[in-house]
Amino acid sequence: MKLRPRLAVVLALVLSVSAVVGVRTSAPSMASDGRYSAEIRRTEFGIPHVSAKDYGGLGFGYGYAFAQDNLCVLASWAVTLRGERSRYFGAKAMSDDSTRPVRNLVSDVYYKSVAESGVVPRLLAQPAPLGPSADLRRMVDGYVAGYNRYLAETGVANLPDPTCRGKAWVTPITATDIWNNILDTDRMSGITQLKDVLVGGGENGGDGPAAPVTRSAPGSNGWALGKDATRAGDGMLLADPHFPWNGIRRFYQVQLTIPGVLDVSGASLYGTPVVEIGHTAGVAWTHTVSHAQRFTLYRLQLVPGDPTSYLVDGRAEPMGRQEIEVVQQDGSLFRDVLYTSRYGPVLAAARSDEVAYAIADVNAANLRAADEWLAMGRARNLTQLRAAQDTYQGLPFIYTLATDASGTVYFSDASLVPHVTDAQAGRCAKPSPDPSLDALVLDGSTSRCLWGKDPDAVVPGVFGPASQPKLIRTDYVANSNNSLWLANPAAPLTGYPRIWGHTGTELEPRPRVSLDMIAQRLAGADGLGAPGFTLETLQATSRSKRNHTFEIMRADVRKMCRAHHEMTASGGEHVDVREACKVLAAWDGHATLDGRGAILWREFHGRLGRPTKVGEPPVSWWRVPFDPAHPLTTPSGLKRDDPAVWRALADTVLFFQAGHIPLTLTPGQAQHYSSIPLPGCTEAEGCFDRVRTGGPLGPDGRYPDVNTGSTFMMAVEITPDGPRARTVLTYSLSANPLSPHHADQTLLFSRGQWVTERFSDAEIKADPRLRVTTVRG
Incomplete structure (x- = not known):
């Protein structure tokens, strides 16, 4: 059954919290004179170090500093979260969602529904951990006040960023905007990715097909190295999250300090006032995207003659109903009716007179992640970090990799996962309405198929901490968005329900090269000196730009080229490939700025x-197929005698010839960001710190700008004397094209350089470029 969008269907959030009459709010934390107060110290590259005496002041300073650099991005996103994009930008224009943009009208209907569902007020009315802690509430209130203070001081007409200077849609933000952003971030791998399927994907909200949907979220690399893997016996960590380079999902680098209470350095997603990836004096952590499922679909058996009711255990239940109004650019109102079920929102797509489908998202009512990160930022060791995770249980879609000064390493999937055992999945599974949804479909006509419960879970329907996969070692754990089973090949994680992700399956090239990089460093076989990691060899290893598919296939490519000088293209042309073969033979397999052959290999x-x-399935090019007994070395080789492989090379050469593009085209010539040449290669090629461009190679020999890839890279060693860290924010601190910090770190990234982090008070004060600002409000 193909997805069939319909306009009058979708959403009001299913919550596991009870309805309340009013909303409890907390008074913001201020200085003794009734004002917020914070100090912002900016070191080289504009990196802010914000300190205050309390959480309200800390949030105030952070919000102020962030607004100085990136006000326009958050101002636009606030319009999105309020469901007002059609009013300011037009209903048919695309939204500013950097992971899955949709038409503005679709976006507005969705976000209006979220707001009117009351999910955030109901959560704010709950005590911690179900609702936010008092500390987090004060952080959010202060963050809002700081942002608004900067806007009031500067004025919309005088904003330094031309992107939003003088625009009517730039207004003060509210705490509700920030809470909605936190909720939306937590739902990034679920409902938020399904807006067009929920509302209908066409230009007017319901006309035309919805785009295919998969469980998608940005990727990452993460390593935690223990005392058996480091030369000094300390714990070391590499953070390399791969997120969008534009929009609200960018990272902002910051240090947040309340003396004696909190001192954490790292990076936050825009519009979130806590550090999500970073380190304290005693512990460091990072995250990669988990393979576990975040939602299930429920197949609803509709009541005959009543398309707004469905059967559960033989009894009819009416759907919930929302009437949504969206103001359009001409001032007219667009009205829509949306529906929900006991399981969650009802899909606009895949509905018939007999059945409909609802989505149950494990993060539908989750604000706990922000408190969990705030508590992790207070941790001094792994024990305290793990206690923070067990207390809040709010991580939305990510693995955790961490280490501390003891040289112990920790891997876990401490994220929210629907409590569906293999037995229940087998008993309740129904066919999917469309494979592109990539979701487990359960029978919604019986309460036996509701998600289960764990006694140690904070909320029902999820696996509790005792059921979560964990690994504690003294050598290493690593993940590059592969499933959890090979966090360390010496101790595979197996035996978990399939909803956590598959085991024994083929690794993609990037996870394979990641594990190989660690193995070579531990053996001293990578040309970087004696075995074991130092901070310097960790930096060098992570920026080596190895192209793993070329490494795996290099020998077969050479044999194929020696045997066949001429190959037949798809159109029947006979193509001389000798020059291309010479270029590939001379290339060292590293996608450096001057890698002559790197782009030719990518295109081939x-x-x-x-x-x-059209319509035929893809053809495997591997000479040796995948063997579960050898997951780190198979599949391998290239089917060098396969005419399909010859055709691919011939077609590639013809493409270069047609555009008069040199076969020696380098990454530095072909890929850029803000006109800065960038090294690196793609996920499919097996590149560790991968890049993705906004489209294919053009006839001018250039790709559109890089839009995804390594973002906030951090290599840190946790020593008994304190942390030593190197960082680089690949797209730099500010989205403002006129800012001096719009591309300064991008230049470093292009050259393979890092920033020496200043963490201690003495290190910060020693910076000759130090700028200090005290803000009150």
Whole structure:
């Protein structure tokens, strides 16, 4: 059954919290004179170090500093969260969602529904941990006040960023905007990715097909190295999150300090006032995207003759109903009716007279992640970090990798996962309405298929801490968005329900090269000196730009080239490939700025496996197939005698010839960001710190700008004397094209350089470029 969008269907959040009459709010934390107060110290590259005496002041300073650099991005996102994009930008324009943009009208209907569902007020009315803690509430209130103070001081007409200077849609933000952003971030791998399927994906909210949907979220690399893997016996960590380079999902680098209470350095997603990836004096952590499912679909058996009721245990239940109004650019109102079920929102797509589908999202009512990160930022060791995770149980879609000064390393999937055992999945599974939804479909006509319960879970329907996969070692744990089973190949994690992710399955090239990089460093076989990691060799290893698919296939490519000088293209042309073969033979397999052959390989690799006719399945090009007994070395090789492989190379050469593009085209010539040349290669090629561009190689030999890839890179060693860290924020601190910090760190990233982090008070004061600002409000 293909998805069939319909306009009058979708959403009001299903909550596991009880309805309340009013909303309890907390008074913001201020200085003794009734005002917020914070100090912002900016070191090289504009990096802010914010300190205050209390959480309200700390939030105030952070919000002020962030607004100085990135006010326009958050101002636009506030319009999105309020469901007002159609009013300011037009209903048919695309939204500013950097992970899955949709038409503004679709976006507005969705976010209006979220707001009118009351999910955030109900959560704010709950005590911690279900609702936010008093400390987090004060942080959010202060953050809002700081942002608004900067806006009031500067004035919309005088904003330094031309992107939003003088625009009518730039207004003060509210605490509700920030809470809605936190909720939306937590739902990034679930409902937020399904807006068009929920509302209807066409230009007017319901006309035309919805785009295919998969469980998608940005990727990452993460390593935690223990005392058996480091030369000094300390704990070390590499953070390399791969998120969008534009929009609200960018990272902002910051240090947040309340003396004697909190001292954490790292990076936050825009509009969130806590550090999500970072370190304290005693512990460091990072995250990668988990393979576990975040939602299930429920197949609803509709009551005959009543399309707004469905059967559960033989009894009819009416759907919930929302009437949504969206103001359009001409001032007219667009009205929509949305529906929900006991399981969650009802999909606009895949509905018939007999059945409908609802989505149950494990993060539908989750604000706990922000408190969990705030508590992790107070941790001094792994024990305290783990206690923070067990207390709040709010991580939305990510693995955790961490280490401390003891040289112990920790891996876990401490995220929220629907409590569905393999037995229940087998008993309750129903066919999917469309494979592109990539979700487990359960029978909604019986309460036996409701998610289960764990006694140690903070909320019902999820696995509790005792059921979560964990690994504690003294050598290393690593993940590059592969499933959890090979966090360390010496101790595979197996035996968990399939909803956590598959085991024994083929690793993609990026996780394979990640584990190989660690193995070579531990053996001293990578040309970087004696075995074991130092902070310097960790930096060098992570920026080596190895192209793993080329490494795996290099020998077969050479044999193929020696045997065949001429190959037949898809159109029947006979193509001389000798020059291309010479270029590939001379390339060292590293996607550096001057890697002559890196782009030729990317284009050739991208054509491998393409079907010759529309509708045909992809063809495997591996000579040695995957063997579960050898997951780190298979599949391997290239089918060098396969005409389909010859055709891919011939087609690639013809493409270069047609555009008069040199076969020696380098990454530095082909890929850029803000006109700065960038090294690196793609996920599919097996590149560790991968890049993704906004489209294919053009006839001018250039890709559109890089839009995804390594973002906030952090290499840190946790020593008994304190942390030593190197960082680089690949797209720099400010989205303002006129800011001096719009591309200064991008230049470092282009050159393979890092920033020496200033964490201690003495290190910060020693910076000759130090700028200190005290803000009150």
